[in-house]
Amino acid sequence: MRNRTKKLLALLCAAATLSSMSIPAFAAEGPDGIAIKDEINIALTAENAVYDLHKTTSNGSRVALCGTVYEQLMTLNGQSEPVPELCESYEVNDDATEFTFVLRQGVKFHDGSEMTAEDVVASLNRWIDSYSAVAQLVGDARFEKVDDTTVSIKTENPCVTLLYLLAGGAQRAVITTEEAIASEGEDGYMTEIIGTGPYTFKEWVLDQYVWLEKFDDYVPYGDPAEESDGWAGYKHAYTQNIYLWVVPEETTRMAGLQTGQYDAANISTATLPQAEGDDALTVYSEEGGQNVIVFNKKEGLCVDQNMRKAINCFIDANDLQLVSGEASFNLGSCYMESFQTLWYTEAGSENYNTQDIEAGQSYLEAAGYNGETLKILVSSANNFEKRAQVLEQQLEANGIDCELTTVDWGTFTEYRNDPEIYDLFISSFATVPVPSLRNYFGADYAGWTSDEHLDELWEVYNNATTIEEAATAWESIQEYCWDYLPIINLGHYVSYDVMNSQMEGVIYNNCNYFWNAYIPQ
Numbered sequence: 001m002r003n004r005t006k007k008l009l010a011l012l013c014a015a016a017t018l019s020s021m022s023i024p025a026f027a028a029e030g031p032d033g034i035a036i037k038d039e040i041n042i043a044l045t046a047e048n049a050v051y052d053l054h055k056t057t058s059n060g061s062r063v064a065l066c067g068t069v070y071e072q073l074m075t076l077n078g079q080s081e082p083v084p085e086l087c088e089s090y091e092v093n094d095d096a097t098e099f100t101f102v103l104r105q106g107v108k109f110h111d112g113s114e115m116t117a118e119d120v121v122a123s124l125n126r127w128i129d130s131y132s133a134v135a136q137l138v139g140d141a142r143f144e145k146v147d148d149t150t151v152s153i154k155t156e157n158p159c160v161t162l163l164y165l166l167a168g169g170a171q172r173a174v175i176t177t178e179e180a181i182a183s184e185g186e187d188g189y190m191t192e193i194i195g196t197g198p199y200t201f202k203e204w205v206l207d208q209y210v211w212l213e214k215f216d217d218y219v220p221y222g223d224p225a226e227e228s229d230g231w232a233g234y235k236h237a238y239t240q241n242i243y244l245w246v247v248p249e250e251t252t253r254m255a256g257l258q259t260g261q262y263d264a265a266n267i268s269t270a271t272l273p274q275a276e277g278d279d280a281l282t283v284y285s286e287e288g289g290q291n292v293i294v295f296n297k298k299e300g301l302c303v304d305q306n307m308r309k310a311i312n313c314f315i316d317a318n319d320l321q322l323v324s325g326e327a328s329f330n331l332g333s334c335y336m337e338s339f340q341t342l343w344y345t346e347a348g349s350e351n352y353n354t355q356d357i358e359a360g361q362s363y364l365e366a367a368g369y370n371g372e373t374l375k376i377l378v379s380s381a382n383n384f385e386k387r388a389q390v391l392e393q394q395l396e397a398n399g400i401d402c403e404l405t406t407v408d409w410g411t412f413t414e415y416r417n418d419p420e421i422y423d424l425f426i427s428s429f430a431t432v433p434v435p436s437l438r439n440y441f442g443a444d445y446a447g448w449t450s451d452e453h454l455d456e457l458w459e460v461y462n463n464a465t466t467i468e469e470a471a472t473a474w475e476s477i478q479e480y481c482w483d484y485l486p487i488i489n490l491g492h493y494v495s496y497d498v499m500n501s502q503m504e505g506v507i508y509n510n511c512n513y514f515w516n517a518y519i520p521q
Contacts, residue, residue: 028518030238030504035521038240040503040514043247043256043265046381047207049410052189053172054123054130057439058413059289059430062172063511064244067231068212069110070174070195073101073120074167078230078509080340080433082167085221085232086115086175086196096158096465101151108217109177110200117145123175124151124166131171132442137162137462158465161434168433198237198515212242228516230509238505238518248381254498257281263500263519264512268383269328275498284508287330287337288495289430291321293391293488294440298448299419301374306367308485311424313360314398315391317353317490323386328494335438335478335489337431342467345475348482352489360398374402377422379412384426391426416446428493430511435474436461440487449486 030036050056051065075085084090087101107115124143128134141155166173180192193201199212214237222234245262247253254271256262258278267275275281295302302308321329333352336343374395378388385406392402405422407415415421425446432438439445457480461473497512505516
């Protein structure tokens with residue numbers, strides 16, 4: 001899957017060294033036949049180590065490929081409700097134990113084959129086997145072919161949130177071919193990236209760029225006269241090429257935005273004044289997810305709940321997120337974002353950001369702490385390293401010896417799966433439509449959350465037959481988690497996305513999506 005080819009066009013090499021890129025032009029037309037540029041250039045903050053969306057939680061990978069290269073049976077509209085994408089219609093029985101999907105016909109994969117029920121079943125069952133939150137929800141149930149145009153899944157218990165998982169899971173339920181699924185390498189990831197979306201995965205040069213190219217045989221759905229509704233609706237795919245460049249330095253991303261080398265990028269408040277002062281750029285902002293400390297509960301110091309409670313008492317969530325004024329955030333105890341009114345709760349908030357040093361020392365003593373080194377793992381991306389340095393200062397001020405391991409994002413995603421490397425790691429998690437999609441609740445996800453009472457609470461949530469019942473169960477889960485502490489939720493980051501003001505058709509829905517985007521000539 002990782003195309004490490006050194007056969008780069010000279011012009012692409014020039015772009016990798018931050019000079020302007022010039023690709024041979026294609027005839028490109030936008031709405032009403034207007035002339036448009038044949039490429040869009042997006043600056044990424046970090047390399048995405050994996051593009052197998054069944055098996056990665058990387059928000060960067062999802063934004064790059066979901067909706068462009070890959071599509072799903074269901075997707076989310078602008079109200080975060082699941083709606084059909086690769087299915088024509090669906091039915092759910094009264095007790096939410098049987099889900100039946102009628103597939104769209106004539107949908108083409110990028111290899112030229114037509115989507116079949118067998119492809120859908122193979123894709124979704126691999127997704128279940130790869131995604132602990134879904135596997136826990138559905139148990140032994142798996143998707144089955146009903147006939148050539150229909151697939152279904154029958155579960156023993158109610159699964160009222162399954163449609164949300166299919167539409168917006170952190171590990172995406174994308175549909176690919178049986179052959180692509182069989183292409184897994186030794187690392188367990190697919191080596192073939194084949195979807196049904198309006199763009200093909202043309203090339204990946206590690207640590208440089210990903211190139212997506214328009215798929216001329218794409219079969220759209222929806223009404224071309226209507227605007228997109230969230231991630232749902234007709235895809236025009238006006239632009240011939242989309243390039244996603246790996247540009248870790250924020251000042252470099254901003255410079256590229258201002259010179260026109262890049263058409264879109266994510267920034268922080270450090271360069272926000274430059275973006276807001278430039279008429280050629282447009283800034284979008286939104287509460288995009290949560291900042292967290294994830295505890296290793298399989299091995300090491302933080303297996304002890306008292307140790308986790310001590311750390312929770314010692315930290316200052318405001319200072320940890322402030323990061324020398326380079327981050328924008330909102331304080332708040334809820335594991336979900338403030339605009340998600342169905343799921344918003346302050347249950348357990350009495351244990352949020354207490355800065356109760358006396359209580360912390362009592363917990364530290366109860367944990368039997370005797371000067372052992374607390375191992376902190378962090379990525380160098382997105383100011384996480386600076387956040388780790390502040391955490392180290394806060395903990396050492398209260399008698400905990402710390403050791404930082406700082407690596408690039410790709411290495412971080414590998415290291416966090418090794419329980420011997422760290423006691424806790426610092427990261428962030430993008431917005432999800434339902435709480436069960438928070439990966440850190442999974443026993444198989446990094447941090448390894450496994451607790452009998454928490455499992456019982458999740459069982460109540462998972463057995464709800466209405467979404468309102470699930471919301472009530474979620475309140476109990478959050479209250480318990482602020483005592484059990486699988487993680488510490490520091491608060492919620494505000495994401496700033498900057499775009500070329502001339503660019504049209506971008507879908508802004510908890511990040512920018514570019515399948516309908518174009519730039520007039």
